[in-house]
Amino acid sequence: SSSGDAPEEKTGGPLKVGAILPHTAYAGAGEALVSAVDVAVEEINAAGGVNGGKVELKQVDSTDNNDTAVQAVDSLVTWGSNVVIGAYGSGMSGAIVSKITESGALQVSGSNTSSSLTGINPLYFRTAPTDALEAAKLADLVVQDGHATAAIIAQNDAWGQAFQKSMVESFTAAGVEVVAQQQFNTTDTDYSAQVDAVVAAKPESIVLLSYASYSGSMIESLVGTHGFTDKNLYLSNSTLGKYTIKPSLLKGLRGFLAGPDPAVEAEFDKKLLAKNPNLKSFAYAGSTYDAVIVSALAAIAAKSADGKAVAAKMAEVSGGAEGSTKCKAFKECADLLAAGTKVDYDGLSGGLKFASNNDVTETAYNLYAYDDKGSYAVAP
Amino acid sequence: MTPSKAIRWLLAVLALACVLALPSPAAAAPADEWGFRGLLRDGEKQPVSGAAVQVKDGDTVVGSDTTDDKGRWEIIPVPGPGTYTLTIDTTAASGHFAGDEYEVDKELVESPTTLPVLNVVVSTTESSQQVASFTDRLAQRAVSGFNLGLLIAIAAIGLSLVFGTSRFTNFAHGESVTFGGLTGFVLAHVLGLPLLLAAAVATVLGGFFGYAQDVAFWRPLRRRGVSLITLMIASIGISMAIRSLMQFSFGSASRGMTEESWGTVTLGPVVMPATSYAGMGISIVVLAGVGLWLKHGRIGKATRAIAGNTALAATSGVAVDKITRIVWVLAGALAALSGVLLGVFNQVSFDMGFNLLLLMFAGVILGGLGTSFGTLAGSIVVGLCTEILVLWIPADMKYVGGLAVLVIVLLVRPQGIFGRRERIG
Amino acid sequence: MDIIWNSLRELITPTTAAYALAAIGLNVHFGFTGLLNFGQAGFVAIGAYGFAISVMTFGFSTPLAIAVTLVLAAGYALLLGVPTLRLRADYLAIVTIAAAEIIRFALNSSAFAKWTGGANGLYNEYSGWLKGSNPYPSGVVTVGPWTFGSNDLWIATVDWLVVLLTAGAIYLLVRSPWGRVLKGIREDEHAMLSLGKNVNLYKLQALVIGGVIGAAAGILYVQPTSVQPFDFATRMTFNMYTMLILGGAATVFGPILGSMIFWVVMRFTDELVNLGVDGGLFDNVTQGSQLRFVLVGVALVLLVVFRPQGILGNRTELSFDAK
Amino acid sequence: MTVVEVKSLVGGYLPGIDILNGCDLTAGKGELVGVLGPNGAGKSTLLKAIFGMVRIRSGQVLIGGEDVTGISAEKLVARGVGFVPQNNNVFTDLTLRENLEIGIFQRPKEFAGRLAAVCDLFPDLTARLKQRAGSLSGGQRQTLAMARALMTNPSVLLLDEPSAGLSPQRQDEVFLHAYRISRSGVAVVMVEQNARRCLQICDRAYVLDQGRNAHTGTGDQLMHDPKVIELYLGTLATDVENEQ
Amino acid sequence: MPSKRDPILVADRVHRHFAGVTAVDVDHVEMPRGKITALIGPNGAGKTTFFNLLTGFDKPQTGAWSFEGKPIAGLAPWQVARRGMVRTFQLTKVLGRLTVLENMLLGSKNQRGERLLPFFWRKQERSDSARALEILERFKLGAKAHDYAASLSGGQRKLLEMARAIMNEPSLVMLDEPMAGVNPALTQSLLHHIKDLKNQGMTVLFVEHDMHMVRYVADWVIVMAEGRIIAEGVPGEVLSSTAVVDAYLGAHHDTDLRELVREMEA
């Protein structure tokens, strides 16, 4: 067997973007991310690509299982990815990060929110904001509505557990008493135990931290059976989605989504739906889109497709450089870069700026609420 | 105000101060308006209205507000990050707080994980919170458990029957449940049929689905004389194939079965949707019917005969293939019905049946494999334990309750509740 | 052609090795002794978590951590075996699934997150010893037509060494009279009792040996990645049974061959789907990926139909159904 | 009139290994035919082959003149063939009554009448009708198996060692039953190891060896054929009786 | 009641009933050492159940028994077998997917290799195999030594079961209807073998319905009916006692069936 670092050969070639996202798992929560990557790469290539070549894309199915995910990473590495987008879950990212980065590729996730990934590898970046800020916003909303006690129902997975922790911290900091916390497994037959336990504690407000896919029956039960309303039931970003329950049950329910401009967001959602009309929830699609765009911009700034070189420019193009010019779309930013200007990309998910530990800061949130037809829009 | 109340006030405020004093990582905060927002509650957790709240920077008052009828106050903006003194004067407030005044220092910090607006909820007591009584919760859990038990039973009876005739553990049975759920969804939600009609049609289609499985897989495999373990492994493959196919056509998301609602029924402390009671009623009727039919009907006896000794049953003139097919149809139909009920109870998704499979197994085994009333009893025990034990164990481990009871019962009765020991020799 | 080579690469990956080892353990249970253990994932989980927690929480040295983990697995086997081994085969299957799921629920629960990391699991901060002893040059290493990360290749080397040593030991054991007693128990316990064999003791021995091998597989399994509760779901055990049937149960090399074929086929279907997407067969990867598992399931059924005894198994033996 | 006719049957269980190597057998209406032979000669295999439970490579089975080679068991039962296998011949999980019900599964209306008739024949079953067959003793099972086969009132009855495990008194009863049944117009084929008793009562007997007809003749002929005695019957019974 | 006959097995007040049915109710019984004892009785008399009780496969409601002077009630079946009391089953239990020879080798006792030792067993294995083949030859199973036991015919299974028990060289071998289904000529030759066992110092207890065989080999006959022991003695006497004839043999057991038929038809 022979050996040697391969990156040199990659430098000159086109930027190869691999994406490892769930196509078959997590109740479809990852499907919007798959489309987001497609949209991003199409836009980049429509605008002339990176360093004179078209960006090549290979999407693979991460499934929800590390065995198959590891295989999928193998195929991305063999293919020669410079940038790998994903994985969807924080847990899986932790499982594959060493494999990806060992090959010299850069890993950028648009959906990892777990704080335990902070600083795990110099080649690992993420564009998803940590859920702590969203938790603080939710707690603030609860206080604004005049509730001094709250209960939490959280999905029992990496995302849900981390969010729940943040939520409890935010509530405690605000002085809101958390009177009940319940977790549910996504594979359980029903969530009545959790709903009943929470209701039994008679909280003034309830926060639902779960994917839209699993929340329908809980909302039906909380609103329809137990009399909670849009004034005391709150939703997380992933809970905002399309439901098949009676729209009157959803009416007025609120939650926060990251993103600077709701109009841009709505425009973006349309593009995603054009790719895949079955999408039910758009959580983390924007940040995944940003992950692709910002790494492409970094590749332009680095004038190289090599993972390490791109990584070195990630902070700069996100606004880390002095005197950079703000830009909001790939074409705009790429033109600026071509003109030799330093750029500060502000993406779909907010200000987007990488801190020294490669986590993202500067996130803006908008409050969304359901209308009487079961779709949600920015709350007035 | 009594001294003890005053102490509690003080403690609450101190606790708050401690929490706020925690060091937070400094970083750029989103540029926004800085300020304070809070609530004021009394010892009974009732809002205190009309209290005066002030924020002072040193001796300068930077803002003030009066609590509203919900006890809310808001002082925004204040100049920016820094330490402020917050005072609450309840002299003019409602309730028996008149004359008291409180003061505490608060710090506004810049951090990527906190907001520029600081929430300050002040309440005089930690937990005078009203909670539902234990017996009320027990009642609610017991009814839910019974409901779940019936659901498991109706799904598991098919599993038990198939085991009864073919002697193999069908890991693909969950997919028949899913089939019912998804069909029900299409009928009720997409085509808009009334729920009961949808359930009936889905059950019939489920029968066809069972039939199709037998024709497509099991009969050919039986013909080849494949061993039971091998059949079991084949069922794992079939389960995976059908499940993925359903995912392919239905998508990965879970969805509500129907928008139809029959309202809520409150029986004492137990609050449940009327549909759940209807589902329980249907389950009981169907289960009793099937159970009696199996015990006393000819086909029921034939299935048990085939289970015990297929070759001998054939030489006694039992049409093994035909009976087996009837069993598959029945198993498919019952599974589909349970899928619809489960969909109404919770939601439908491509893996709903697969997720129920383990509980079905537990029910079947607990009752003693191959006996239909055993399956019913076992399933209800599993359902009750799963739902009731969450009063003591964390709800995210709720299956542990149902599964643990399985293990414990088998320790005492290795043959299951209704199973019989074999004679040796 | 690439897709063939890419698929064949799975022959020697660490995952394949770890699964092969776990399946060898399962073969001791199911293939040789007839114990329908559907909870092998539980043993693997104990191996993975036992090792990771020993190193990360208690700071044990690697050899000590391995020893503690294997002892733990043996203890679990006894705990599981003493009360349940008198159950009928199909009852045992469900009880072992239940036990493994109980373990997984507990590992997943936030109640013990302090040690287990809850649903997040534990990131790899425990394989330093192995990576530290890596003799291969760092970076990417080429082996024949394939490239490997240096650490991956080293882990694979160690894994396969363990697999081969274990297979050798099993080979000696099952061909000894001890192995014959196990097979006798598989066929009829009462007959064995009447011949003076302490059936429960043998079953316990088999359970402990197979379980400890499963736990060792768990240790190997998590070396290249992190530890996550979801991986130890029933699907893991199902996969192992598939491998066992593929390769041939009650044969020494069946599980190894089975694991190799299984993962090559998994990868191959994945590559096929990608090919289909490139060729415009599917609108998107998502569609193809779902069909991929249909393909895998159907392949398993076909295999069972056309070669029920597996690659190395004995057709005649299979024609006599167990009891 | 010939009811059962087996013509040079060749077949076996595993591919390539023939157990039957050209067996012939006929049994007429009202005839009691014995099949004897050493262990492993293929006697049970022959009965199973008639019943379509063994792969037949060549040869023919005719029942009532019609070719029924390889036909399914339940169709044979419908044509009036009854069978008592050698092993596993009761449904252990079912009660005795249910066992008997399965015996006449195709004609449930006649159950009550047949039950009474069979209970007449085997009175000690009557008291145990609610007991599970799995708890019966070896001999009791054998009796039940016989009773189950008689439920249908068959026109052809295949018995595989019906007297094995029965007490001497019962053995005699079984032989006499078989005789009586045959005389009522049924073709009875019985495989037996209780050879002398069988030869005493049957109209004709076949001695099989290695899947072939080794000897054929009336009971008397075979009982005194020195070759049959040497190969198969032995001299134990006569020795012991002479000793007394 | 101390016995002069030096019994190898003594049982007292053994009682077993199933849901109202009394299966075994033995007050006192002794098995003479070094003799061949036949246990006979009508179907359902409780013979097999009694075997099950003595060997630990079933538990009695009451009862005590001792083997070689030591009480063994309550021991597990394998412990009983280790003490030298090995039984066969009326409904045969062969190890189907093992070869006939492997079945035999499992009968041999004290094989060191059965104690989780991968080595040091080959020598013993060789001598065991030789002995097993010899016994198989005698049981006319030599040609089948390397076939799966599942492929044996009904009678062959009985033979294997018996051969396997003898392979164990127990001090008391308990055979449950060993010759039911075995062809007469072979039975005859095996009886010599059983008598041989006695000469080798083994004690034999067997259940049988073939009176010729009982007369030929048994030294002692015990008759059970409805769970109780109703008679005991040497074969000649017991088999002609009216109680035994009434309860078990039937009036016609010595009559040629042809005569009975003639009577019947008359």
Ligand SMILES: Nc1ncnc2c1ncn2[C@@H]1O[C@H](COP(=O)(O)OP(=O)(O)OP(=O)(O)O)[C@@H](O)[C@H]1O
């Ligand atoms: N597990 C059981 N449950 C109920 N009854 C039983 C059980 N085992 C045995 N019996 C009854 O006990 C009685 C004695 O049975 P046992 O098998 O000991 O008879 P046996 O003397 O061996 O008869 P055979 O000569 O027919 O083999 C029978 O009536 C039988 O039905």
Ligand SMILES: Nc1ncnc2c1ncn2[C@@H]1O[C@H](COP(=O)(O)OP(=O)(O)OP(=O)(O)O)[C@@H](O)[C@H]1O
């Ligand atoms: N399932 C089977 N698979 C393969 N071979 C078998 C099978 N059953 C029986 N045999 C073989 O076929 C031959 C004939 O068996 P069969 O059962 O017909 O004998 P039999 O004449 O009835 O003997 P017995 O008097 O012992 O019952 C035997 O050599 C036996 O080993």
Ligand SMILES: [Mg+2]
């Ligand atoms: Mg036979």
Ligand SMILES: [Mg+2]
């Ligand atoms: Mg008996």
